[in-house]
Amino acid sequence: MPEITFKQLAENSPFEDRIARVNEIFKDCNAIVFFGGAGVSTASGIPDFRGKNGLYSKPDPEFIHYQPEYLLSDDCLRDNTQVFFDFYRKNLDTRKYEPNVVHKKMAELEEKGKALGVITQNIDGLHEAAGTKNIVKLHGTADKCHCAKCGKEFPVDFVMNMKEVPRCRCGGVVRPDIVLYGEMLPSGAMDKAYQMIGNADCLVICGTSLALPHIQALIDSFIGEYMIIVNASPTKFDAYADVVFREDLAEVFARIEVE
Numbered sequence: 619m620p621e622i623t624f625k626q627l628a629e630n631s632p633f634e635d636r637i638a639r640v641n642e643i644f645k646d647c648n649a650i651v652f653f654g655g656a657g658v659s660t661a662s663g664i665p666d667f668r669g670k671n672g673l674y675s676k677p678d679p680e681f682i683h684y685q686p687e688y689l690l691s692d693d694c695l696r697d698n699t700q701v702f703f704d705f706y707r708k709n710l711d712t713r714k715y716e717p718n719v720v721h722k723k724m725a726e727l728e729e730k731g732k733a734l735g736v737i738t739q740n741i742d743g744l745h746e747a748a749g750t751k752n753i754v755k756l757h758g759t760a761d762k763c764h765c766a767k768c769g770k771e772f773p774v775d776f777v778m779n780m781k782e783v784p785r786c787r788c789g790g791v792v793r794p795d796i797v798l799y800g801e802m803l804p805s806g807a808m809d810k811a812y813q814m815i816g817n818a819d820c821l822v823i824c825g826t827s828l829a830l831p832h833i834q835a836l837i838d839s840f841i842g843e844y845m846i847i848v849n850a851s852p853t854k855f856d857a858y859a860d861v862v863f864r865e866d867l868a869e870v871f872a873r874i875e876v877e
């Protein structure tokens with residue numbers, strides 16, 4: 619095996635050089651794993667909860683008396699159930715959005731046997747819609763709902779197409795399968811994420827600043843050959859990445875070659 623010297627292409631290297639390097643790396647790999655955050659969804663027009671155009675930046679007069687985190691917490695669901703669903707229906711209806719070039723390229727690379735799959739912090743169903751089969755959804759999914767009392771599953775339309783609190787025949791509240799503030803991550807999701815990253819030869823970080831300690835620990839577990847970071851702001855892992863992009867995710871992924 620030839621000796622590999624670490625030569626980073628940081629965000630100030632010419633864009634074309636970095637794109638060429640990513641395509642070279644992808645040719646060499648057959649176990650690429652994508653780790654995605656809000657930036658992957660915003661490229662489809664879904665507002666970022668914390669981002670520039672997110673819910674924090676333009677307070678809605680209807681919910682002015684509540685903190686955004688509270689509106690998506692288990693406390694709010696339990697104590698202010700009507701407010702929870704009013705907010706949820708107004709702000710987290712992801713049904714009308716379509717996958718973008720980022721979702722599509724990830725799915726194509728999996729289909730060609732180049733990528734193992736996607737680990738995402740997003741709750742929309744756009745990776746599934748793009749055709750990705752192997753997805754770890756760390757924060758659950760807004761595509762499904764269930765009765766908090768008996769566990770019966772309900773379609774998302776059931777929750778979205780009414781004004782009152784959605785209830786099961788058993789009397790339980792029907793809630794989305796997402797992880798609310800104050801709740802644990804779904805059982806097994808972190809284990810699966812560790813497993814996928816443990817098998818990766820290339821880790822591509824997309825649209826997330828990796829700020830949370832349990833996410834940093836997960837990324838730290840990566841021992842594969844290459845790391846690529848595409849994020850608008852710096853991350854703790856930039857110094858260890860082979861290639862770093864601050865450019866738009868869609869702009870970068872549009873240039874990825876799938877053979």
Ligand SMILES: [Zn+2]
Nearest residue numbers: 765768786788
């Ligand atoms: Zn029920």
